[in-house]
Amino acid sequence: MGWFGFGHRRSGSRAKERLQLVLIHDRTDLTSEELSVLKDEILQVIARHVDFESDAVQISVEHDGRSQRLVADIPLRSVTRRRAE
Amino acid sequence: MTAQVITLSSGKGGVGKTTAVANIAVALATEGVKVVCIDGDIGLRNLDVVLGLENRIVYDIVDVIEGRCKLRQAMIRDKHLPELHLIPAAQTRDKTAVSPSDMVRICNELRPDHDFILIDSPAGIERGFRNAIAPADRVFVVTNPEVSAVRDADRVIGILEAEEKRGPALIINRVNPILVKQNDMLSAEDVLDLLGIPVIGIVPEDQTVIVSSNHGTPVALDPRSRAGQAFRNIAKRLRGQEVPFMGMEKQGGLWDRLQKMTGRR
Numbered sequence: 105m106g107w108f109g110f111g112h113r114r115s116g117s118r119a120k121e122r123l124q125l126v127l128i129h130d131r132t133d134l135t136s137e138e139l140s141v142l143k144d145e146i147l148q149v150i151a152r153h154v155d156f157e158s159d160a161v162q163i164s165v166e167h168d169g170r171s172q173r174l175v176a177d178i179p180l181r182s183v184t185r186r187r188a189e
Numbered sequence: 190m191t192a193q194v195i196t197l198s199s200g201k202g203g204v205g206k207t208t209a210v211a212n213i214a215v216a217l218a219t220e221g222v223k224v225v226c227i228d229g230d231i232g233l234r235n236l237d238v239v240l241g242l243e244n245r246i247v248y249d250i251v252d253v254i255e256g257r258c259k260l261r262q263a264m265i266r267d268k269h270l271p272e273l274h275l276i277p278a279a280q281t282r283d284k285t286a287v288s289p290s291d292m293v294r295i296c297n298e299l300r301p302d303h304d305f306i307l308i309d310s311p312a313g314i315e316r317g318f319r320n321a322i323a324p325a326d327r328v329f330v331v332t333n334p335e336v337s338a339v340r341d342a343d344r345v346i347g348i349l350e351a352e353e354k355r356g357p358a359l360i361i362n363r364v365n366p367i368l369v370k371q372n373d374m375l376s377a378e379d380v381l382d383l384l385g386i387p388v389i390g391i392v393p394e395d396q397t398v399i400v401s402s403n404h405g406t407p408v409a410l411d412p413r414s415r416a417g418q419a420f421r422n423i424a425k426r427l428r429g430q431e432v433p434f435m436g437m438e439k440q441g442g443l444w445d446r447l448q449k450m451t452g453r454r
Contacts, residue, residue, distance in 0.1 A: 114371060114372035114373045115372075115373050115374075116368075116369070116372040116373050116374050116375055116376065116379070117372060119335075119336050119374075119375050119379075120375060120379045120382075120383065122336060123336055123339055123340065123375075123383050124383065126336075126340055127340065127343050127383060130340065130343060130344065130347075131343070131347065167385075168385075170346070170350070170385040170386070
C-alpha cells in the first residue's frame with residue numbers, strides 16, 4: 105500500500121521496495137547470495153550451543169537513515185519444553 | 190565577507206544540476222547577494238547558455254589556471270543582475286586541465302568579495318566531480334524521484350561521507366504531484382527515507398523550466414513559475430530563513446518530518 109493510503113499498489117511503492125534492496129547491496133557490498141550464506145553460518149554456530157525454533161528465525165539487513173544493521177531474531181527453545189518432547 | 194562554497198552534484202546526468210545552480214544563483218542575486226557560479230563541467234559547458242551569457246565569454250576557468258588571464262577577466266557579469274557572475278568552463282579541453290587544488294585556490298581568491306560561490310559539478314564520480322567538491326563547504330545532491338537517480342545520489346552521498354564533507358543536503362527536482370498522489374512516483378518523503386540526509390529543496394516538475402532555458406532567462410525570475418518559487422525558496426533557506434515546503438502542508442506528517450530533517454543540518 106502506498107504512503108497516501110489509497111490502497112492501490114502502484115509503481116511508486118514498487119520503486120521504493122526495489123531501491124531499499126539495491127541500496128543495502130550498494131552500501132554493504134553484500135549480495136543476496138552472500139547474505140544467505142552468512143545467515144546459514146550464523147545459525148550453524150548458534151545451533152552448536154542452543155536449540156532454536158528454526159522455522160521462526162528472521163535475519164535481515166535493516167536501514168535507519170544512512171546506517172545499516174544486521175538484525176537477527178532467533179527464538180530459543182526452552183530446556184523444559186525440550187525435556188517434555 | 191567570506192563566501193560559502195556550495196557544490197551541486199548528482200552522480201547521474203540530466204537531473205537538473207545546471208538548472209538548479211543557475212536558478213539558485215539568480216534568486217540569490219535578485220536579493221542583492223553577491224554570487225559567483227563556476228561551471229565545473231570542463232568540455233561540456235552549459236551553465237553559460239542556461240544563464241543566457243554564452244555570447245559574452247572571452248576567457249574561461251582553464252585560462253585562469255594556466256595563467257592566460259586574471260581571475261577577474263574570466264568573470265562574466267550578468268546584464269541584469271550586477272551581483273551575479275559566471276566563471277565558464279573551457280569547451281575545448283577536458284577535466285584533466287583542472288586539479289582539486291586549482292579549484293580550492295580559485296575559490297579562496299573569490300571568497301573575500303562574495304557571499305556565495307556555487308559550483309556546477311559534472312555528472313559522474315570521477316575527476317570532474319572530485320574537482321568540484323574539493324573546495325565545497327557544503328554539497329547539495331540533486332536527484333529526481335526516480336530509481337536510477339536516487340541510486341546514484343546514494344553513491345555520491347557515500348563518497349561525501351568517506352571524504353568527510355559535512356552537511357550534505359538534498360534537492361529533489363522534478364517532482365510530479367499528480368503521479369505522487371496516485372502513487373506512481375516516489376514521494377519526497379520516500380526519497381528522504383531512502384537517502385537519509387536533510388532536504389533543502391523540493392522542486393515540482395514545471396514546463397516553464399524548458400521555456401525559460403530556451404530564452405536563457407532562469408525560471409527563478411518568473412514570479413508565476415512554481416519551479417521558480419521552489420528555487421527562490423532554496424535561496425531563502427540558504428540565507429537562514431525558514432520557508433515552508435510548497436504544497437506539502439496538506440499531506441500530514443511529511444511537513445513536520447521535512448522540518449525536522451532540515452533542522453538537523
